[in-house]
Structures are given as structure tokens and as C-alpha cells.
Amino acid sequence: MRHKRKGRFANIPEGQTSPLESAVHSRDGTTMDMVKEAIEHKQVRLAYQPVVSAKDTKKPVFYEGLIRVLDETGRVIPAKDFMGAVAHTDLGRQLDCLALELGLHTLGTQPTIRLSINMSGRSIGYSRWMNSFRRGLKRWPDIADRLILEISESSVNELPEIVADFMDDLQLQGVSFALDDYGAGKTSFRVFKDFYFDILKLDGQFTKNIHTDSENQIIAKSIAFLGNQFDIYTVAGRVETPKDAEVLRDLGFDCLQGFLFGSPSVTPPWKEKKKNKSAA
Numbered sequence: 001m002r003h004k005r006k007g008r009f010a011n012i013p014e015g016q017t018s019p020l021e022s023a024v025h026s027r028d029g030t031t032m033d034m035v036k037e038a039i040e041h042k043q044v045r046l047a048y049q050p051v052v053s054a055k056d057t058k059k060p061v062f063y064e065g066l067i068r069v070l071d072e073t074g075r076v077i078p079a080k081d082f083m084g085a086v087a088h089t090d091l092g093r094q095l096d097c098l099a100l101e102l103g104l105h106t107l108g109t110q111p112t113i114r115l116s117i118n119m120s121g122r123s124i125g126y127s128r129w130m131n132s133f134r135r136g137l138k139r140w141p142d143i144a145d146r147l148i149l150e151i152s153e154s155s156v157n158e159l160p161e162i163v164a165d166f167m168d169d170l171q172l173q174g175v176s177f178a179l180d181d182y183g184a185g186k187t188s189f190r191v192f193k194d195f196y197f198d199i200l201k202l203d204g205q206f207t208k209n210i211h212t213d214s215e216n217q218i219i220a221k222s223i224a225f226l227g228n229q230f231d232i233y234t235v236a237g238r239v240e241t242p243k244d245a246e247v248l249r250d251l252g253f254d255c256l257q258g259f260l261f262g263s264p265s266v267t268p269p270w271k272e273k274k275k276n277k278s279a280a
Contacts, residue, residue: 031085034077038069039094045069045076046102047264051116051235051257054249061255062114062148065106066264067099076266087120096123097132104136107143110270116148116178116199121155124166137173144174148199152180156191164195171196178235182223192230200227201257204238211243217251224252 038044045068050060069077086092096119103117123129137144149170156163156179167177178199179191183206191197202223206216220236227234236248239258248256 031082032089032091034071035069035082035086035091035095037072039091039098043070043074044095044098044102045266046099046106047076047078047266048106048115048268049257049264050262051255052261054236054245054253054256057245057256057261060113062116063268064116064118064150064257064264065099065103066118067095068264068266069095078264088122092120093123093126093129096120097126097128100129101132101136103147104132104140104143107146108136108140111142113270114146114148116150118150118152118180121151121159121163121166124159124162133170144170147174148176148178150178150180150201152184153182153187153191154185156195157186157188160194167196183219189226192226192232197232199233199235201235201237202253204258207236207244207248207258208238208240209244211241211247217247220248220253221251227254228252 046065047068048063048065051062051064053059053061067079067083069082071077083092083095086095099117100119103115107113107115119129151163171177176198177196178201179195179197180201181203182191182200184203191200200223202220206219206223210216210220224234226232233254234252235255235257236253237257239245239248239256239260241260245256245260
């Protein structure tokens with residue numbers, strides 16, 4: 001009979017936390033304080049990353065707007081450093097709202113681009129989010145056709161009916177939807193049948209170094225084929241080398257995203273042009 005392995009903290013009395021748990025709680029508490037401060041002082045930005053055509057990688061098809069907060073020193077903090085601590089809290093909902101508001105403003109002031117914005121399924125019933133959406137469309141009536149909302153596969157699995165109804169309502173207004181992080185968690189083929197996603201983004205674990213991984217090549221090719229059959233645009237993420245880009249293009253992906261084509265930046269090309277004009 002196999003016995004449970006006793007760790008270093010096995011003898012901690014019931015009701016007390018281990019040093020590791022205390023450290024995690026302390027870190028999360030500090031992170032939440034930082035995010036709260038950033039929201040209160042409007043120190044929130046979008047970092048823009050291009051999503052390019054697989055056939056012409058110099059051509060951005062759209063940009064993804066990724067939420068960032070600034071710490072007390074003004075340093076830009078990426079989402080991976082804070083989203084885990086706040087995703088299931090009201091701060092997470094507020095960040096979704098701010099990301100939407102910043103994204104709608106960008107679309108309204110930059111009429112030549114398409115932009116995707118991430119949101120959690122938990123924000124669907126958050127009144128401020130929908131109010132922000134309606135205000136944005138009232139101010140810029142023509143931007144819905146250039147807005148893409150990215151919803152993670154985990155949100156779809158947790159709230160399938162709510163997400164489906166939400167998508168139906170907003171697609172009637174011209175908004176497109178992308179299924180984000182496909183393959184990152186509990187993956188199901190039902191998303192092809194039960195949801196009408198316009199774009200599917202394959203998780204980076206299946207695309208990074210794909211030129212040396214024959215198994216991931218089989219998986220990625222299958223996803224690209226399914227996307228084509230269901231008339232869904234496919235995006236391969238986390239592309240970092242020309243060899244990976246070539247393989248993914250040959251496997252049938254429509255678009256590519258990753259550091260090879262540009263890292264997320266709070267100073268995108270259109271802001272750079274404005275900055276250079278001002279300097280001149």
C-alpha cells in the first residue's frame with residue numbers, strides 16, 4: 001500500500017498556514033494592492049501586439065490589446081504578473097472594463113485598424129462593462145465591425161450558455177469573437193459545433209518550437225483543418241522563430257502572432273508616427 005508522502009510542512013497544526021502558503025498570500029495581497037492603486041490613479045495601459053497574415057508576415061491583420069498596469073515607479077507590469085491574483089475578483093472585472101474602454105477609444109481614433117481585447121466570461125453580467133460598450137458605440141457607431149473580443153476556452157467551459165447568448169447578441173451588432181488559448185486547459189471539439197467563433201487562437205504550448213515537434217505538428221494541422229472546415233480564422237500564437245512561422249504557414253494557419261513579429265508595446269506604430277511628427 002502506497003503511503004502519502006510527508007512534506008516539510010506535514011506537522012503544521014490544523015488551521016495554521018505553511019510558510020509557503022503565507023508567502024503566496026502575501027504576494028497576492030501585494031499584487032492586489034498594486035493593481036488597486038493603478039486603477040485608482042488611472043495608471044492602466046494597453047500594450048499592442050500585431051497579428052500578421054501567415055502568407056505576408058509584414059502585414060498586420062489586427063492588433064491584440066493587452067492590459068498593463070504601472071507600478072509606483074512607472075514600470076509597465078505585464079498581465080501574467082498580476083492577472084492570476086485578481087482574475088476572480090472585482091479588480092479583474094474593473095480591468096476588463098478599462099481594457100474595453102481603452103480599446104474602443106483606440107478604434108475610434110484609429111479608423112484603419114482592427115483590435116482584439118481580452119475579457120473574462122465573468123464580466124458578461126458586469127453592468128459597467130456593457131455600459132462602457134454602449135457608450136463607446138454611441139460615440140463611434142462604426143467601430144463594432146473592427147472590434148474583436150477574445151474569450152478564453154476556460155471561460156467558455158465554465159459558462160457555456162451565458163457566453164453563447166452574449167456572443168449571439170454582440171455578433172448581431174457586428175462584433176467578432178476569438179476563442180483564446182485553445183488547448184490550454186480542458187479542450188473540447190464542441191466549440192466548433194455549439195459556438196460561432198470567428199477566430200480561434202491555438203495555445204502557444206502547441207506552436208513554440210513546432211519545427212522540431214512532429215506530434216505538435218499533427219495537432220496543429222488538425223486544428224488548422226477544422227478551422228478551415230468551419231470557416232473560422234486560425235491564429236497560431238507564441239511564434240518566435242522563422243522556422244516555426246514557415247511550418248505553421250504550411251500547416252494551414254491564417255495568421256501568426258508572437259515576438260518574431262513584434263512584442264506587445266504601449267507605443268504602437270500609430271503612436272510612433274504621431275510622436276515623430278511632433279518631434280519634427
